[in-house]
Amino acid sequence: xxxxxxxxxxxxxxxxxxxxxxxxxxxxxxxxxxxxxxxxxxxxxxxxxxxxxxxxxxxxxxxxxxxxxxxxxxxxxxxxxxxxxxxxxxxxxxxxxxxxxxxxxxxxxxxxxxxxxxxxxxxxxxxxxxxxxxxxxxxxxxxxxxxxxxxxxxxxxxxxxxxxxxxxxxxxxxxxxxxxxxxxxxxxxxxxxxxxxxxxxxxxxxxxxxxxxxxxxxxxxxxxxxxxxxxxxxxxxxxxxxxxxxxxxxxxxxxxxxxxxxxxxxxxxxxxxxxxxxxxxxxxxxxxxxxxxxxxxxxxxxxxxxxxxxxxxxxxxxxxxxxxxx
Numbered sequence: 001x002x003x004x005x006x007x008x009x010x011x012x013x014x015x016x017x018x019x020x021x022x023x024x025x026x027x028x029x030x031x032x033x034x035x036x037x038x039x040x041x042x043x044x045x046x047x048x049x050x051x052x053x054x055x056x057x058x059x060x061x062x063x064x065x066x067x068x069x070x071x072x073x074x075x076x077x078x079x080x081x082x083x084x085x086x087x088x089x090x091x092x093x094x095x096x097x098x099x100x101x102x103x104x105x106x107x108x109x110x111x112x113x114x115x116x117x118x119x120x121x122x123x124x125x126x127x128x129x130x131x132x133x134x135x136x137x138x139x140x141x142x143x144x145x146x147x148x149x150x151x152x153x154x155x156x157x158x159x160x161x162x163x164x165x166x167x168x169x170x171x172x173x174x175x176x177x178x179x180x181x182x183x184x185x186x187x188x189x190x191x192x193x194x195x196x197x198x199x200x201x202x203x204x205x206x207x208x209x210x211x212x213x214x215x216x217x218x219x220x221x222x223x224x225x226x227x228x229x230x231x232x233x234x235x236x237x238x239x240x241x242x243x244x245x246x247x248x249x250x251x252x253x254x255x256x257x258x259x260x261x262x263x264x265x266x267x268x269x270x271x272x273x274x275x276x277x278x279x280x281x282x283x284x285x286x287x288x289x290x291x292x293x294x295x296x297x298x299x300x301x302x303x304x305x306x307x308x309x310x311x312x313x314x315x316x317x318x319x320x321x322x323x324x325x326x
Contacts (some may be wrong), residue, residue: 047143057167067106069241085141176208201238
């Protein structure tokens, strides 16, 4: 892809809903090559931001059944006539940099649905388990006409909250657990969750799931009420992804929250704040890229690292020197 004509053709095919073109476009924005970066920016500029999807961030403890939930939830939505994109951020292999889990192999039914698009992406050690270009992949899915974009992150942790900076709604998926496990959930992740869904509320685990849900509902009531929430939110609910129980009710609650936020201007103000956040983040990342591309700066950084390690200069002073030369 070397010409403006190629970019225009790819943009037209993405806008037309071509899934292969969308996959190719996401590969382009994920590339670390400088020429690909230039082409990716041109593609995003050509597509624009006229189309908007509902962006749902999803996180949960390992083994909670995130993939099963996404597949069941996604199949329910496509059955309603919705087009659903799933950006599943896999842990990266430290050796190869590639995805370890491969979500398409874990959501085979949804992967075959013509109204669904699944894209596993290596997290590339990015803070929060969200690949650096996931936000741009979301924009591409919106341009391709998808109604809902689900962003699955690696797991629960304080750094995971970065997903809230690209989602309209954040779901925290948890398994039936006792009081000790409740204490183990970080307060930060609780504060950004719009809904807590206790999964596996079926069979012998159903009573425990109900108790766990009540525990989390009580914990949520103790948190300070947020201005972006109507009465009753954030809330905790039980679901069974395996038996597809409670999914429609959860979707009804999601829609009710989104309608309220749109009508109260919270939606628009949140997206504006997110845009400011990502502007600052891009400035930071591009400054780091400029430093990495400059051989003189790289050499100076290497020397300063030695000085910092030896205690001859403070990290703050060394960083200020590097930044002053960019």
